[in-house]
Amino acid sequence: MFVYLLQRLATAVLTLFGMSVLIFVLLRVVPGDIVDIIFSSAGFVNPAAKAELAREMGLDRPVAIQYVRWLKDVARGDLGKSYRYDVPAWQVVKPRIPVTVELALLAILIAVALGVFTGVVSAARQDSALDYALRFFSLAGLSMPSFWLGMLIILALVSWAGWVPAMTYVSPFQDLRAHFLQFIFPALAVGYRGSALIMRITRSAMLEVMREDYIRTARAKGLRERAVIFGHALANAMLPIITVIGFEFAFMIGGLVVTETVFNLPGVARYLVDAILWRDYPVAQNLVMLIAVAVVTVNLSVDLLYGYLDPRIRYGTR
Amino acid sequence: MCRQIYRLIFSVVFSALLAASASAAPAPKAGGVLNATLIEAPPSFSIHEEATVGAVWPVMPCYNNLVLFDPLKKQESLDSIIPELAEKWTLQDGGKSLVFFLRKDVKWHDGRPFTSQDVKHTFDVVREAPGIATKLRVNPRQLWYENVASIDAPDPTTVAFRLKKAQPSLILMLASGYSPVYPAHVPPAELRTKCMGTGPFKLKEVRPGELIDYVRNPDYFVKGRPYLDGIRYTIIKDRSTRYSAIQAGRQDVPYPLEIAKTIAETVKKSAPHLVLIDSATNVYDSFFVNHSRPMFADAKLRTALNLAVDRSGYIKAARQGAAVAGGVMLPPPYGVWGLSAAEQAKIPGFGDAAKQKAEARKLLAEAGYGPSKPLKLTVSTRAIPSYVEMTSYVVDQLRQVGIDATIEQIETGVWHAKMTRREFDLAVDQTGIGVDDPDARFFEGYKCASPRNYSAYCNKEIDAMIDKQSEIIEQKKRLDLVHEIDKRLQLDGARFMLGHSKEYVLMQPYVRNLVPHQSVYNYGRMQEVWLDK
Numbered sequence: 035m036f037v038y039l040l041q042r043l044a045t046a047v048l049t050l051f052g053m054s055v056l057i058f059v060l061l062r063v064v065p066g067d068i069v070d071i072i073f074s075s076a077g078f079v080n081p082a083a084k085a086e087l088a089r090e091m092g093l094d095r096p097v098a099i100q101y102v103r104w105l106k107d108v109a110r111g112d113l114g115k116s117y118r119y120d121v122p123a124w125q126v127v128k129p130r131i132p133v134t135v136e137l138a139l140l141a142i143l144i145a146v147a148l149g150v151f152t153g154v155v156s157a158a159r160q161d162s163a164l165d166y167a168l169r170f171f172s173l174a175g176l177s178m179p180s181f182w183l184g185m186l187i188i189l190a191l192v193s194w195a196g197w198v199p200a201m202t203y204v205s206p207f208q209d210l211r212a213h214f215l216q217f218i219f220p221a222l223a224v225g226y227r228g229s230a231l232i233m234r235i236t237r238s239a240m241l242e243v244m245r246e247d248y249i250r251t252a253r254a255k256g257l258r259e260r261a262v263i264f265g266h267a268l269a270n271a272m273l274p275i276i277t278v279i280g281f282e283f284a285f286m287i288g289g290l291v292v293t294e295t296v297f298n299l300p301g302v303a304r305y306l307v308d309a310i311l312w313r314d315y316p317v318a319q320n321l322v323m324l325i326a327v328a329v330v331t332v333n334l335s336v337d338l339l340y341g342y343l344d345p346r347i348r349y350g351t352r
Numbered sequence: 353m354c355r356q357i358y359r360l361i362f363s364v365v366f367s368a369l370l371a372a373s374a375s376a377a378p379a380p381k382a383g384g385v386l387n388a389t390l391i392e393a394p395p396s397f398s399i400h401e402e403a404t405v406g407a408v409w410p411v412m413p414c415y416n417n418l419v420l421f422d423p424l425k426k427q428e429s430l431d432s433i434i435p436e437l438a439e440k441w442t443l444q445d446g447g448k449s450l451v452f453f454l455r456k457d458v459k460w461h462d463g464r465p466f467t468s469q470d471v472k473h474t475f476d477v478v479r480e481a482p483g484i485a486t487k488l489r490v491n492p493r494q495l496w497y498e499n500v501a502s503i504d505a506p507d508p509t510t511v512a513f514r515l516k517k518a519q520p521s522l523i524l525m526l527a528s529g530y531s532p533v534y535p536a537h538v539p540p541a542e543l544r545t546k547c548m549g550t551g552p553f554k555l556k557e558v559r560p561g562e563l564i565d566y567v568r569n570p571d572y573f574v575k576g577r578p579y580l581d582g583i584r585y586t587i588i589k590d591r592s593t594r595y596s597a598i599q600a601g602r603q604d605v606p607y608p609l610e611i612a613k614t615i616a617e618t619v620k621k622s623a624p625h626l627v628l629i630d631s632a633t634n635v636y637d638s639f640f641v642n643h644s645r646p647m648f649a650d651a652k653l654r655t656a657l658n659l660a661v662d663r664s665g666y667i668k669a670a671r672q673g674a675a676v677a678g679g680v681m682l683p684p685p686y687g688v689w690g691l692s693a694a695e696q697a698k699i700p701g702f703g704d705a706a707k708q709k710a711e712a713r714k715l716l717a718e719a720g721y722g723p724s725k726p727l728k729l730t731v732s733t734r735a736i737p738s739y740v741e742m743t744s745y746v747v748d749q750l751r752q753v754g755i756d757a758t759i760e761q762i763e764t765g766v767w768h769a770k771m772t773r774r775e776f777d778l779a780v781d782q783t784g785i786g787v788d789d790p791d792a793r794f795f796e797g798y799k800c801a802s803p804r805n806y807s808a809y810c811n812k813e814i815d816a817m818i819d820k821q822s823e824i825i826e827q828k829k830r831l832d833l834v835h836e837i838d839k840r841l842q843l844d845g846a847r848f849m850l851g852h853s854k855e856y857v858l859m860q861p862y863v864r865n866l867v868p869h870q871s872v873y874n875y876g877r878m879q880e881v882w883l884d885k
Contacts, residue, residue, distance in 0.1 A: 066766035072395070074765055076492040077403040077783075078803035079772040087489065119560045120396070120545045126560045185592055192596040193622070201586045201593075201602050202563050295590050298597075300562040304589070308392075308561055313765065 035341075042337065046330045053326045057319055058101050061310070067093055068117040068313045091117060104319060114316030118309065123316045127302065127324070133203060134301035137224070137294070138286055140217055144225025145232055145286075146279060150268075152229070153236025153275075158263055160241060168233070175230030181292030184223040188296060191219070201298045220297040224289045228282045235278045239271035246270070272343050280336035284329045380864065384883035385582040387604045389594055393561050393587055396544040399532050400478055403492040405608055405784065405872050408529045410564050410585045412876035413578075414461075415532030415549035418452050418471065418511075419523060421874045426631065428788055428869050429688045430520070430827075433527045437466065437550065447518030447825055454509040458573045460535050461547075461554045468505035473536035475503055475513070488540055493786070495795050495802060496525045499822070518823050520830070521791035529874045530786040552578035552879040562587055579865075579882035598858055599623045604883075605859045608872040609635060609784075612738075613674035616856035629857045631868045632676045632686035634793075635784035637666075637850040639731070639746050640807035644774050653727075654845030655700055656715035657778070661749040662705035667851050670745035675851030677702060679838040680793060682852050686870050687788045689834050699842045712753045726756040732776040735761035742850065743780040771806040779806065782853070786873045790834045794818040798846055809846040 069088045073079040088094045092103070107114055113123040149172075156168040191198050199216045206213040243249065244267050252262045287303060294304035302321055309318040394407040399415070402408070418438040421428040435441075438452035458466035476484045479497035499519045504512045513522065525531060534540065538548045547555050552574070553566035564585040568578055586603065588594045594610070597603040599619055611619075613630075620628045641648040641657065648654060667675050676683065679699065683690030696702055721727040729750065733743040743759050750757040757778075762770055770776065785793050796802055799818060800810035817837050824830035842849065857868050865880040 065763065066769065070769045071765045073490060074768040076401065076490040077768060078492060079769050080490075080803065083490065116560070119393075121560070129559070188593060188596050192600045196600055198593075198596050198600040198602055201588055201597050202584070203559075296593055298586075298588050298590065298593055300559065305561055308589075311765070 039338075042334055046334060049330055050323065050326055054105065054319070054323060055101070057322045058104065059097075061313065061315055061318055062097055064310075064313070066313060068315070069093060071312055104316075108320070108323070113320045116309075116314055116317045118312045118314040118317070123320055126305070126317060127321060130300055130302045130305055131324075133299055134290060134294070134303055137217055137221055137290060137299060137301060138283070140221035141224035141228060141286055141290075142279070142283060144221055145228030145282060147229075148225065149229035149232025150236050150275065153233040154240055154263060154268060156233065156237045157240035157244065158259075169237075172230040172233040175226045176234075178227060179292075180224045180227040180289040181296050183226060184220060184293045184296035187219050187223055199297065203300050216297070216299070220293045220299060223296075224286055224293050227289060228286055231282060232275060232278055236271065236275050239274045240267055243267045243271045269343075273340060276336055276339055276343065280333055283332045287325050287329065378864075378884060380579050380880075380882040381884060382576075382579045382882070383581050384885060385584055386580050386863070386878065386881060386883065387602065388583055388585045389597070389603045389605065389607050389610075390564075390585050390587045391591075391594070391607050391610060392589065394564075397547045398488070398540060398544045399530060400474075400493070400534065400540070401488050401490045401544065403530075408873045409608055409876045411547055412529045412532070413551055413553040413566055413583055413878045414547035414555060415534075415551045416458075417526060417528075417531050417533060418454075419527045420877065421527050421869060421871075423875050423877055423880050424865060424867055426867055426869060427686070427688070428524075428527075428871055428874060430524065433523060437471070437533055441523070444512075447520065448515045450513040450515065450522055452511050452513075454511065455573055456509055458550050459571055460537075460550055461569065462535075463571075464535070464537060465508075466533075466535075466550050467508040468511040469508070470536045471511045471533050472503045472505040474532075474534040475500065477534070477540060486540060489544070492804075493525075493530060495799075496531075496792065497522075498795070518825060519791065520825050521787075521789045521822060524787050524789045525792060527874070528786040528792075528871070529876055552877065553580075553583055556582065574879065578879045580878065583878055595619050598626065598860075601860065604863050605866060606857060608857070608868070608876075609633065609853065609855050611856045611858055613672055613854065613856055616858050619858055625861055626858050627861050627863075629859070629868055631855050631857075632682065632870060633784070633853050633855050634682040634687060634788045634871050635782060635853040635855075636678075636682075637671075637675065637742055637780070637782050637853065638847045639743075639778060639780045639850060640809075640847040641778050641845065642774050642776050642808060643810065643846075644808040645777065648845075650719055651845070652715045653719045656712040656719065656753070657750070657755075658700040658842075658845055658848050659708040659712035659715070660753040660755065661701055661746055661848065661850070662708065663701050663850060665705060665749075666742075666745055670742055671851060671853075674854045674856070676854065678852050679849055680797075680841050680847070681790065681834065681838055682788050682870060686852070689788065689790055689831065689838075691835055691838055695835065695839070699839065701848060709753050716754060721754070723754060726754055728756045729758075729777045730760045731757050731778045731780060732760045732762055732770070733780040734764050734767050736764060739780065739782065742782070746778075746780055746850075772803065774806070774808055780850075781806070784872060786871065788870050790818075790830075790837070791822050794821075794837065798841060807847055809841075809844070811844060811846075814840060814844070814846075 069084050073084055116123045116126050119126055152168045156165045159165045188198060199219060200212055204212040204216055249262060249267055252266050290303035291307055294301040306321045309321060390410055392406060394410050395402055397411050399408055399411050416436045418436060419433050420436045422432045422434045425432040437454055437458060439455050441452045444451055454468055460466060475497060477486050477488060478494060479500050480494055499516050500513050501516045502514045504514060534543060535548050552569055552572050554569045556567045557565040566583045568581050588597060595615060598606060599622060616628055620626055641654060663677050667677055677696060679691045679696055681687060681689040716727060731743055731747050733739045740761060747757045747759055796804050798805060798809060800815055821830050821833040821837060855868055855872060862884040864882050864884050869875045
């Protein structure tokens with residue numbers, strides 16, 4: 035187990051290294067840099083002043099040197115200075131992390147609760163009207179981008195209730211109700227989409243498990259149907275569901291970019307787009323790395339969960 | 353008889369009282385926080401280093417100018433200038449010295465006294481006066497102060513701008529939102545991330561990319577102002593969310609120049625309680641050739657391009673009525689200096705579309721282009737939907753006369769770099785000018801040496817005319833010359849004017865004293881704004 039963990043950690047480090055090279059190069063492949071953008075907002079470009087500014091920001095150095103310097107800074111815990119806001123990047127990123135984490139957790143919670151529950155019900159009532167209705171519900175979620183659903187929610191709220199959630203971040207310590215209302219709608223938009231895939235996987239895994247002999251045995255022993263489904267079938271169908279939840283988490287980060295924008299939540303995902311548009315390299319690079327670390331950690335956790343959920347699985351080195 | 357006289361007197365007095373009560377404006381109320389909207393965070397807090405309304409609009413409440421366009425008057429002109437940090441001013445030496453007498457009771461937000469040294473420092477930095485050590489990172493309006501020979505501060509409350517020659521427009525440029533006075537004791541680099549002004553509002557909090565909060569300046573030198581307790585500028589990036597927020601009453605006022613006509617009308621229909629104000633602005637749409645390319649030296653070709661694009665069709669179709677036709681300067685009644693509709697109609701592009709297209713085809717043939725050898729042009733524009741819509745119209749019009757035109761979308765971040773390097777054939781752009789004034793407009797967009805003269809148009813004769821109009825103090829005489837220059841620029845094809853944008857401001861009915869001007873850059877001080885709640 036320990037060796038396996040070490041192997042996985044080494045793979046994670048390699049993945050992150052690859053990501054760092056990729057994001058560093060991709061950002062610089064895009065035409066223009068922050069200096070161009072600074073002059074753009076002034077409406078003209080003065081080549082001498084531009085060269086001076088590029089030198090001040092270290093953008094005149096070879097890309098390889100810039101890359102090594104960035105890695106050194108990150109290793110020292112220095113995330114650099116935001117070109118856009120002229121303040122330490124961490125100062126800009128730090129308050130955004132809890133917003134995205136809260137939204138992602140709430141969304142995944144909704145996705146899992148909705149997806150697993152409807153998947154189980156759908157499997158238990160296979161080929162019934164309820165099964166068809168739930169499958170339609172899940173297909174609709176798969177077909178609907180979360181940002182579009184977010185827009186529909188906003189429009190519905192303003193049209194029917196003449197109300198929209200707060201446009202600036204409300205701390206839970208300041209107003210818990212307003213905070214909840216600010217997060218629940220975007221979480222629903224993102225979570226619904228996520229629930230669709232979880233529902234479909236749960237349904238098919240459940241159908242497979244429910245044909246097993248031990249389920250028949252459990253029923254023959256006189257166990258109540260609820261105990262059979264949730265106590266035996268679901269527990270044994272969890273492995274593919276957990277895998278999908280891991281995947282969904284990674285996809286969810288992409289969905290959050292637009293959903294945070296639609297609901298005007300000041301999270302990491304929305305800010306990443308801003309940082310890329312402004313070629314705010316220190317912020318964009320560090321945010322992408324932060325997201326990559328989160329995704330790699332979730333995947334690792336999912337793999338480790340397998341062993342916990344299925345005692346037959348043992349991690350070895352062969 | 354007597355009863356009739358009494359009845360008459362009574363009815364006259366009653367009517368007068370009724371009329372008086374109806375016309376009396378409600379007394380301003382103090383208090384409340386204005387919820388204003390931004391579409392993105394300002395590029396910086398240093399107005400002198402920026403050339404976008406995105407910087408001026410949310411930062412203006414922090415600063416003061418020497419003088420300002422009266423925020424309550426819709427049309428900006430020489431007559432609408434009011435004092436701010438200067439109590440009064442006078443022209444001396446035949447118009448070659450502009451002397452300001454400053455207020456004595458002004459303090460910076462950090463408590464330090466404001467003096468004439470601050471004014472001298474600010475404008476010496478902006479004009480990059482010889483020997484000045486402090487430099488701005490980017491200096492987009494140095495050209496505005498090209499005519500200033502020196503700035504003297506003989507005592508703490510007097511400052512004199514000594515000019516190379518008379519320039520009646522200088523005071524207008526000083527009245528723009530782009531001309532705040534900076535504190536001499538704070539380096540300009542620091543002013544990019546904070547604001548240290550003398551203005552009606554002090555910066556309370558900035559959450560990068562999320563909001564900017566201001567609070568009332570209790571030591572403000574205008575007693576009883578501002579009315580508001582504060583202003584919160586919220587950055588809302590998604591367009592439909594912005595409109596929903598206004599409709600639901602979360603936001604009080606929109607971002608200037610942001611709401612399209614059709615959307616404004618739709619939102620107004622859904623929320624009839626909102627107030628909709630429309631006004632033409634000196635933000636104009638134009639297309640222009642790259643004059644540095646030899647092919648465009650041919651005047652026939654330029655005229656053909658000008659004739660090919662039907663302007664009235666542009667305003668009706670591409671802008672859906674959200675623009676007004678005009679020349680280089682914003683036309684009356686919106687602006688002060690523009691050509692009248694009758695004069696403008698004589699310019700190519702503004703007449704009968706079918707006849708003009710036929711004429712364009714003829715000129716193209718004379719220039720050597722036709723069906724067997726079509727003129728191929730790339731029309732560059734920013735990769736922003738509204739710009740692409742404008743450009744699609746232009747491309748369609750050019751194709752109708754046989755020009756093989758295609759669109760090239762360029763990301764905004766590199767747009768100005770490409771324009772400055774003149775890497776384009778034909779470009780479609782939207783540009784705003786800080787002041788509705790010929791000096792600001794002509795010097796920036798048309799003088800040979802201007803860095804913002806993207807088309808590279810250069811005509812020494814026109815340059816001389818521009819210099820000449822700048823010195824004329826008599827308004828009527830200057831207006832005549834300005835009109836002459838306007839026509840010449842259009843006939844020369846310096847830039848082909850498509851239209852001047854109309855601004856649609858949707859705001860809550862309780863917002864008072866926020867009056868949109870013909871320049872979106874100059875009415876953001878918020879000193880007079882109050883909430884009738």
